[in-house]
Amino acid sequence: MKGTPLGTPLSPDFSTKPYAVYTGDALETVSDLAAGGIKFDCVVTSPPYFHQRKYGEDGKEIGQEKGKNGVNLFIETLVTIFKAIPVNPWANLWINIGNKRGPDGTLMGVPSRFVIGMQDAGFYLMDDVVWAKEVVLVDGTTVGHCMIEPANGRLNGNGWEPFYRFVINPKRAWSDTCAVRIPRDAAHFFHEGTINPVEQHPYSDEMGCVTSLEGRNTTNVWHVGTSRKGKNHFAAYSEELVERPIAMTCPQWITENGPRERVLEQVVYSEGARKSKRIFGQYSLVDSGQHTEESLQKKSGRMDSARHYISRYPRTKGWTHEDKPATSGIVLDPFGGTGTTGAVAIRLGRRFIGIDLYQDVTERMEKRCQDEWEKRQPEPSQQIERSDSSERAATN
Numbered sequence: 479m480k481g482t483p484l485g486t487p488l489s490p491d492f493s494t495k496p497y498a499v500y501t502g503d504a505l506e507t508v509s510d511l512a513a514g515g516i517k518f519d520c521v522v523t524s525p526p527y528f529h530q531r532k533y534g535e536d537g538k539e540i541g542q543e544k545g546k547n548g549v550n551l552f553i554e555t556l557v558t559i560f561k562a563i564p565v566n567p568w569a570n571l572w573i574n575i576g577n578k579r580g581p582d583g584t585l586m587g588v589p590s591r592f593v594i595g596m597q598d599a600g601f602y603l604m605d606d607v608v609w610a611k612e613v614v615l616v617d618g619t620t621v622g623h624c625m626i627e628p629a630n631g632r633l634n635g636n637g638w639e640p641f642y643r644f645v646i647n648p649k650r651a652w653s654d655t656c657a658v659r660i661p662r663d664a665a666h667f668f669h670e671g672t673i674n675p676v677e678q679h680p681y682s683d684e685m686g687c688v689t690s691l692e693g694r695n696t697t698n699v700w701h702v703g704t705s706r707k708g709k710n711h712f713a714a715y716s717e718e719l720v721e722r723p724i725a726m727t728c729p730q731w732i733t734e735n736g737p738r739e740r741v742l743e744q745v746v747y748s749e750g751a752r753k754s755k756r757i758f759g760q761y762s763l764v765d766s767g768q769h770t771e772e773s774l775q776k777k778s779g780r781m782d783s784a785r786h787y788i789s790r791y792p793r794t795k796g797w798t799h800e801d802k803p804a805t806s807g808i809v810l811d812p813f814g815g816t817g818t819t820g821a822v823a824i825r826l827g828r829r830f831i832g833i834d835l836y837q838d839v840t841e842r843m844e845k846r847c848q849d850e851w852e853k854r855q856p857e858p859s860q861q862i863e864r865s866d867s868s869e870r871a872a873t874n
């Protein structure tokens with residue numbers, strides 16, 4: 479990028495492990511990676527928040543911008559970094575960023591300012607997920623928990639944070655929404671015309687979040703607990719928060735023709751007795767003679783067709799370009815911290831690049847990536863079997 483300092487071009491070596499970790503300033507390191515020719519498929523990160531924490535003494539630490547214009551400078555710096563990241567046209571960038579209160583206790587609107595800054599720089603906002611940490615129900619009970627905030631005359635503002643998904647090309651942005659579908663109620667999910675349940679498959683057994691490839695579309699409010707792994711690092715997010723973005727928007731396989739796409743067919747299913755058809759969410763009322771389509775249309779106030787809703791689910795038939803060799807997508811976390819993004823990326827079969835300003839932090843990130851990678855290696859006995867069979871294959 480114009481005006482950014484250029485050091486030595488960096489090109490990570492993925493031949494023996496699927497990750498590389500760098501100590502340095504995010505902008506400088508990303509510029510060196512760009513000079514080395516790499517292109518990222520996905521970015522998942524949580525930058526330092528504005529005036530929230532101090533991680534060390536380096537003058538390049540982000541979030542410490544001073545003066546009246548500090549918050550604008552902070553946004554500008556972040557947007558410049560995201561703009562400098564070399565990405566493929568199908569890339570997705572997920573950014574978790576918190577708000578801040580000014581000295582008078584009012585909210586500064588940091589996330590909104592950041593969104594506008596990113597949009598002005600040419601990024602498109604595709605999804606705005608609410609990371610709900612503590613939810614208060616009408617009966618006064620709560621789900622989850624969040625940090626207590628001294629809150630005279632206002633609400634505790636720590637109950638949620640935004641998690642934004644930006645893309646550079648809305649038409650080409652890669653996604654696999656099956657990866658984050660909500661499992662269906664097995665009591666109402668049968669093969670058409672039968673009471674044989676449709677089998678549901680998780681996206682991956684490695685995920686903490688429960689998913690079903692055959693499930694229904696998820697919403698943009700995710701209740702996820704805060705991290706329990708951030709010992710000695712105050713701002714780690716949780717693995718469950720980053721699983722869905724990586725599964726859903728970082729291609730697992732990329733061929734010379736681009737990322738493989740899931741090939742789906744839409745299959746009709748039965749919801750069980752008296753639940754085979756819906757009109758505006760009202761089951762079988764037309765069939766029972768209680769209502770006509772017109773009366774339901776009038777009752778609902780909706781002007782659209784009032785046609786019967788046919789229940790369908792997506793079934794995976796395969797992937798495009800399955801005959802072509804593929805490499806896995808690369809996830810970048812330019813503010814890698816304890817390596818949460820890296821651990822999840824490796825677990826889900828992607829490659830990972832992590833950056834952080836502080837060496838003690840990157841050592842920890844590297845170790846977490848290494849531990850995750852070692853867990854995925856086959857046992858020595860399996861390795862012997864594998865090399866036996868590859869030798870057999872070579873001699874056949």
Ligand SMILES: C[S@@+](CC[C@H](N)C(=O)[O-])C[C@H]1O[C@@H](n2cnc3c(N)ncnc32)[C@H](O)[C@@H]1O
Pocket residue numbers: 502503504505523524525526527533538539540711713714715716812813814815816817818819833834835836839
């Ligand atoms: C919110 S934390 C990230 C936490 C991470 N998501 C995790 O789960 O551990 C932000 C990180 O950005 C790092 N940081 C601050 N300024 C930086 C800079 N200029 N370049 C790279 N990293 C920076 C901090 O050291 C800190 O570890």
